[in-house]
Amino acid sequence: MTSKKTTPLYQAKSIKKYFPVTGGILRRTIGQVKALDGVDLDIYRGETISVIGESGCGKTTLGRMLAVLQKPTDGELTFDFGDGLQDVAHLDRGEELAFRKKVQMIFQDPYTSFNPRQRVGVAMDEVLQVHGVKDPEERFSRIKEACEMVNMRVEYLQRYPHEFSGGQRQRLAIARCLAVKPELIIADEIVSALDVSIQAQIVNLLRKIQKETGLSFVFITHDVAVARYVGHRIAVMYLGSVVEILPAEALPENAEHPYTIALLSAVPDMNLQGKKKQIALQGEVPSPIDAPSGCAFSTRCPYVMDICKTTRPTLRIAADGKAGHQVACHLETPPTGE
Numbered sequence: 001m002t003s004k005k006t007t008p009l010y011q012a013k014s015i016k017k018y019f020p021v022t023g024g025i026l027r028r029t030i031g032q033v034k035a036l037d038g039v040d041l042d043i044y045r046g047e048t049i050s051v052i053g054e055s056g057c058g059k060t061t062l063g064r065m066l067a068v069l070q071k072p073t074d075g076e077l078t079f080d081f082g083d084g085l086q087d088v089a090h091l092d093r094g095e096e097l098a099f100r101k102k103v104q105m106i107f108q109d110p111y112t113s114f115n116p117r118q119r120v121g122v123a124m125d126e127v128l129q130v131h132g133v134k135d136p137e138e139r140f141s142r143i144k145e146a147c148e149m150v151n152m153r154v155e156y157l158q159r160y161p162h163e164f165s166g167g168q169r170q171r172l173a174i175a176r177c178l179a180v181k182p183e184l185i186i187a188d189e190i191v192s193a194l195d196v197s198i199q200a201q202i203v204n205l206l207r208k209i210q211k212e213t214g215l216s217f218v219f220i221t222h223d224v225a226v227a228r229y230v231g232h233r234i235a236v237m238y239l240g241s242v243v244e245i246l247p248a249e250a251l252p253e254n255a256e257h258p259y260t261i262a263l264l265s266a267v268p269d270m271n272l273q274g275k276k277k278q279i280a281l282q283g284e285v286p287s288p289i290d291a292p293s294g295c296a297f298s299t300r301c302p303y304v305m306d307i308c309k310t311t312r313p314t315l316r317i318a319a320d321g322k323a324g325h326q327v328a329c330h331l332e333t334p335p336t337g338e
């Protein structure tokens with residue numbers, strides 16, 4: 001992977017997304033939910049980035065920003081269509097369609113993404129028509145190829161969405177994306193609603209597709225073990241920002257941000273016990289309406305210093321110096337957690 005890392009396919013710089021909070025009979029704006037408060041993320045060709053973090057930290061909002069389903073309040077989103085990075089946050093309709101062909105998003109609940117009154121084959125065909133594939137034979141061959149990639153029989157395309165199990169529907173949602181031939185797929189908690197054996201099936205399928213096609217993925221999950229299994233790199237989010245990005249193989253030993261270590265300490269699989277590197281999380285996640293100034297984690301961090309309360313740390317190269325490992329923390333020496 002690292003050899004391909006020259007210029008990113010997609011770059012998010014200082015992305016902010018604030019939602020207004022209204023109150024009173026006049027519905028005046030009385031505050032802002034800072035769902036994203038300055039996220040930086042580079043996505044390279046052929047890599048899967050897993051995004052992890054507690055509920056409400058902004059994972060879905062980040063996914064929606066990257067798919068440009070909503071516009072960021074501030075920040076830059078640039079995508080490489082072939083001749084360098086280009087702004088995608090302000091596209092006209094034609095350019096937007098070209099972007100949607102390159103970047104596809106899959107959601108947790110495929111029930112809502114398929115029209116219940118439409119046969120799935122027809123739904124897939126429509127998507128390709130929207131993307132300008134005029135030849136019906138070409139559309140059919142693309143759909144067939146995509147179905148083969150997700151191990152679905154082409155005859156199933158005659159069925160309606162309710163005739164499939166949750167796992168099958170999710171495979172169809174993946175096939176629908178693949179038929180468009182995108183360069184990046186953003187998958188938001190796509191296995192969370194499935195039972196464990198089906199989860200494993202879909203996760204293995206995604207890994208296989210990634211290897212075969214060389215597509216880039218952003219894989220959003222709250223399951224650290226799945227994130228590590230699927231992703232080449234892991235982005236750890238806390239209260240609207242990315243606090244650490246690290247190669248999957250660096251987990252759990254090389255985690256440097258106190259929040260990442262705390263998150264891993266809560267996962268028995270990560271087996272940090274032997275390494276004595278554990279942090280127990282204290283207190284509650286602050287409200288994104290009233291996030292701490294300085295480091296967002298400062299109110300809960302056992303290593304908090306004065307600077308953490310006033311100055312927000314930005315992502316820098318991690319102390320272990322590993323390629324692709326960045327951390328946003330004022331601590332010069334990573335905590336041992338002992």
Ligand SMILES: Nc1ncnc2c1ncn2[C@@H]1O[C@H](COP(=O)(O)OP(=O)(O)OP(=O)(O)O)[C@@H](O)[C@H]1O
Nearest residue numbers: 019033035054055056057058059060061062222288
């Ligand atoms: N449309 C909206 N209006 C107001 N607030 C919103 C909106 N969408 C998200 N938020 C808030 O933004 C924050 C981040 O939400 P988001 O859904 O991105 O979190 P998440 O990490 O995906 O959580 P989960 O793991 O539960 O899916 C939350 O505090 C949420 O309440």
Ligand SMILES: [Mg+2]
Nearest residue numbers: 059060061189
């Ligand atoms: Mg979410």
